[in-house]
Amino acid sequence: MFKAYSLSALTLCLAACSAPEAVNISGSSTVLPAVSLAADSYVAETGTAIIVNAGGSGSGFNQLAEGQTDIGMMSRNITASELERFSELEFTSTAIGRDAVVPSISSEIYEAGVTALTLPQIADIYAGRVGNWSVFGGPDRAIFAIDKEASRGTRQIFMFVVTGDSKAKATGADLVTGSNNEEQTALTQSDSAIGMLSFAWLNEEVRGLSVIMPNGQIIEPSLENVRNGSFPFVRDLTVVTRDDIKPAAQKFVDYLLGPDGQKAVEASGYIRVTE
Amino acid sequence: MSTLLLSQSKSLSRPKDAVKVYCQISAMLSVLIVAIILGTLLLQSGPVLSLKDTGLFTTEWNPDTGQYGMVPMVFGSVFVMSIAILIAGPLGLMTAIYISETRSSRLRRFIKSALELLTGIPSIVYGLIGVAYLNVWVADAFDLQSGRIILTAGILLGIMVLPTFLTLAEDAISSVPLKFRENAKSLGLYRHEVFKQVIVPQAKAGIAGAGLLAIGRALGETMAVMLVIGSLDRLPSPLFNPLSSGQTITSKLGREIGESAFGSVHFSALVFMSLILVSITITLTLISQYFLLRKNSRV
Numbered sequence: 001m002f003k004a005y006s007l008s009a010l011t012l013c014l015a016a017c018s019a020p021e022a023v024n025i026s027g028s029s030t031v032l033p034a035v036s037l038a039a040d041s042y043v044a045e046t047g048t049a050i051i052v053n054a055g056g057s058g059s060g061f062n063q064l065a066e067g068q069t070d071i072g073m074m075s076r077n078i079t080a081s082e083l084e085r086f087s088e089l090e091f092t093s094t095a096i097g098r099d100a101v102v103p104s105i106s107s108e109i110y111e112a113g114v115t116a117l118t119l120p121q122i123a124d125i126y127a128g129r130v131g132n133w134s135v136f137g138g139p140d141r142a143i144f145a146i147d148k149e150a151s152r153g154t155r156q157i158f159m160f161v162v163t164g165d166s167k168a169k170a171t172g173a174d175l176v177t178g179s180n181n182e183e184q185t186a187l188t189q190s191d192s193a194i195g196m197l198s199f200a201w202l203n204e205e206v207r208g209l210s211v212i213m214p215n216g217q218i219i220e221p222s223l224e225n226v227r228n229g230s231f232p233f234v235r236d237l238t239v240v241t242r243d244d245i246k247p248a249a250q251k252f253v254d255y256l257l258g259p260d261g262q263k264a265v266e267a268s269g270y271i272r273v274t275e
Numbered sequence: 276m277s278t279l280l281l282s283q284s285k286s287l288s289r290p291k292d293a294v295k296v297y298c299q300i301s302a303m304l305s306v307l308i309v310a311i312i313l314g315t316l317l318l319q320s321g322p323v324l325s326l327k328d329t330g331l332f333t334t335e336w337n338p339d340t341g342q343y344g345m346v347p348m349v350f351g352s353v354f355v356m357s358i359a360i361l362i363a364g365p366l367g368l369m370t371a372i373y374i375s376e377t378r379s380s381r382l383r384r385f386i387k388s389a390l391e392l393l394t395g396i397p398s399i400v401y402g403l404i405g406v407a408y409l410n411v412w413v414a415d416a417f418d419l420q421s422g423r424i425i426l427t428a429g430i431l432l433g434i435m436v437l438p439t440f441l442t443l444a445e446d447a448i449s450s451v452p453l454k455f456r457e458n459a460k461s462l463g464l465y466r467h468e469v470f471k472q473v474i475v476p477q478a479k480a481g482i483a484g485a486g487l488l489a490i491g492r493a494l495g496e497t498m499a500v501m502l503v504i505g506s507l508d509r510l511p512s513p514l515f516n517p518l519s520s521g522q523t524i525t526s527k528l529g530r531e532i533g534e535s536a537f538g539s540v541h542f543s544a545l546v547f548m549s550l551i552l553v554s555i556t557i558t559l560t561l562i563s564q565y566f567l568l569r570k571n572s573r574v
Contacts, residue, residue: 058534066537085536144420149506150338151534167339175423175520176506178530189411190421 022049023249027060027073028153029179030198031237034097035073035256038264042255048248054179058082058151064240065089070249072240075099075153075198076166090243095273096256097265100199100226101158101233102208108191114138116210116218119232123162125194128172133192146186146195147173154180157235158196199226200269227271237270316550322543329544336508338535343544347508349551351425351521352494355504358429358517359493363437364486371445371482376470387445393438402499405431410503417518423505426517431503432493440489447481448474480566487563491556494525501526524552 025035032054039050055063057074064072065086078091103122105114114136124130125145134140147170148155160166177183180201187195188205195206199221202208208221211232225231239253255261262272323329323343333344374383409431410422417426451474459469505520508527512519528545535541 055533062534062536085539142420149530149534151531169337173507174505175421176508176530178506182502185406186421186423189414192420 021248022051023071023246023252024051024053024069025071025073025239026053026055026063026069027240028057028075028237029054029181030075030099030154030200031073031096031239033200034237034265034268034270035239037268038256038261039252041260041264042252046251048252050252056149056151056178057153057156061240064242065091070241070246071253074238074240075235076156078240091240092243093238093240094253094257095236095238096261097237097268097270097273098226099235099237099270100221100231101154101161101196101235102199102202102221103158103211103233104187104195104197104202104206104208106187106191106193107205107207109133109138109141109194110207110209112139114209115207116212118212118214119162122194122209126159126162126168126170126172131172139192141192143172144175144190144193145170145173146175146177146183146190146193148183148196149176149178152178153235154196154198157233161233199223223271236273237265313553316546316553319543320547320550322538322540323547324543326540329540331544331547334508334510338541338544341540343540344508345524345544345548345551347510348522348524348527348548350510351504352523352525352552352555354425354511354515354517354521355428355432355500355523356490356493358426359432359436360486360490362430362433363440363489366433367437367441367444367489368482371441371448372470375445375448376466376474383449387442390438390442394442398435398496398499401431401435402502405499405503419518421505421520423503423520424518425504425511425521428500428504428521428523429517431499432496435496435499436489436493439492440485443485443488444478444482447478447485450481451477484563484566487559487566491559491563494552494556494559497525497529501529506530524548 025039032052036052039052042048043050053069057072057076060069060072060074061078061082063069065082074093078093083091103117112133114133117136121130121136125143126147128145130136131143132140133143148158150167156166159168159170162168175186177186177195180198183195183197184201184203184206187193187197194209197206197208199208202221210218210220212218213232219225219231221231226234239256241249241253245253256265257274262274265272323331326341329341329343331343331345333342334346335342335344336347374386405427410427412422413424413427413430414420414422455473455477456469459473464472500523504523504526506522506526507520508522509520511517511521528549531541532545535545
């Protein structure tokens with residue numbers, strides 16, 4: 001009797017252990033809110049375990065390439081040197097949403113009248129050529145320029161649009177942060193800071209700057225302008241997979257592109273890619 | 276090693292010997308682990324050391340152009356550690372004297388266990404408190420744009436290593452045998468004289484050892500420092516200005532190890548930095564062991 005009991009316990013355990021293993025996802029903290037929201041509802045529906053971690057686009061790609069995760073989240077394109085390092089592997093990028101990187105400033109500066117800058121002006125700040133808000137009609141206060149880690153997708157798109165070089169060094173930077181979360185905190189805590197945030201991370205304390213285009217047109221960082229592509233800092237949010245992807249992970253990628261996944265993308269403040 | 280195990284297994288019939296073999300294996304394992312770690316660090320440092328023009332001893336860090344200047348990080352680590360010791364040292368020593376010399380043994384036990392609890396708090400918790408409060412307070416106090424600076428990291432580290440230093444220094448002072456105190460008192464010395472002439476010379480080595488262990492902890496701390504130091508790969512200007520942002524070896528590793536591919540030059544440069552860090556800590560540990568050993572042989 002006892003023997004039979006323990007045997008059935010063993011079978012139970014084996015059954016549990018052979019249940020489909022967890023899908024591991026990591027990477028861009030910009031893509032993270034949408035994916036983890038979608039993962040919540042997906043887990044509730046299917047019971048598949050999904051683990052979502054931040055770490056940045058660069059780290060997301062590395063972990064996927066090295067086989068530590070099943071899906072990498074990236075808010076920028078895979079670079080040529082990244083592909084070269086893992087040339088024996090095949091990668092697939094799938095856009096799940098669209099986002100804008102917004103030059104963001106402390107609300108104090110925004111309310112004092114600096115609401116729009118040209119791209120060369122932003123470049124001047126990050127190169128350390130301009131150091132005071134009074135130059136742009138703001139209060140007489142030193143500009144506190146916040147940079148991001150070099151591998152971050154947000155930084156690369158920002159620097160590419162502003163200076164034409166996604167790896168431009170920011171000699172005028174006063175602080176380097178990592179995730180959107182960290183950058184947002186630093187912007188909130190300062191009263192004279194400028195930084196770069198994903199569209200979804202703007203709030204009352206951290207305001208998005210409008211961009212003055214070369215033809216004089218002022219473009220606000222509104223959902224409308226991001227959707228029609230007129231805001232200059234628009235980019236795709238992607239999930240990257242390897243060709244040897246396991247079925248459970250592929251199912252989740254399909255889910256992200258389906259109606260429920262796209263709903264999560266929209267609820268996170270981004271723009272959907274499929275209707 | 277296998278022959279050794281075989282010869283030992285013959286006499287395993289006695290439980291005493293089994294325990295002995297077990298202990299021997301454990302001891303060898305820990306030595307082996309240390310050797311493997313050091314070996315890996317040396318091996319992985321190879322690529323960056325074999326390349327020319329990596330500018331290891333410059334201030335320019337830029338993996339895209341192959342520049343791996345480590346001076347700001349090494350300087351930052353030493354600078355932050357110095358601030359932490361300047362804060363924790365006097366504070367810890369004074370408190371240790373107060374607890375061990377003037378308080379009742381019941382209160383002493385209470386204070387000590389509270390302090391030892393402090394050492395068990397994970398460093399990320401200190402880091403979050405640093406981001407939420409300390410960095411804002413420092414910014415306000417010095418009228419700065421941001422409190423993510425070397426000084427904040429130093430203060431936070433000082434608070435973190437204080438319990439370690441305090442509790443070990445206090446042990447050193449309390450472990451001076453009672454007969455020394457009693458003899459000194461019977462010679463008619465005042466309390467402060469007893470302390471200065473008798474206790475301090477006896478406890479000196481132990482206190483120094485405690486200090487060096489605290490320095491080791493300060494050098495190795497990552498998360499808390501990473502969150503409040505500002506992460507700028509630059510030397511402060513002027514050089515000894517604690518109010519500027521900086522970078523330590525550990526915060527640099529924390530920020531970049533995830534994005535560097537295993538086996539790349541970038542990865543190798545990061546490993547070489549950790550090798551520098553490990554060498555500093557090993558040197559400190561050896562010095563502190565020397566002090567502690569000398570203390571034990573003298574008492």
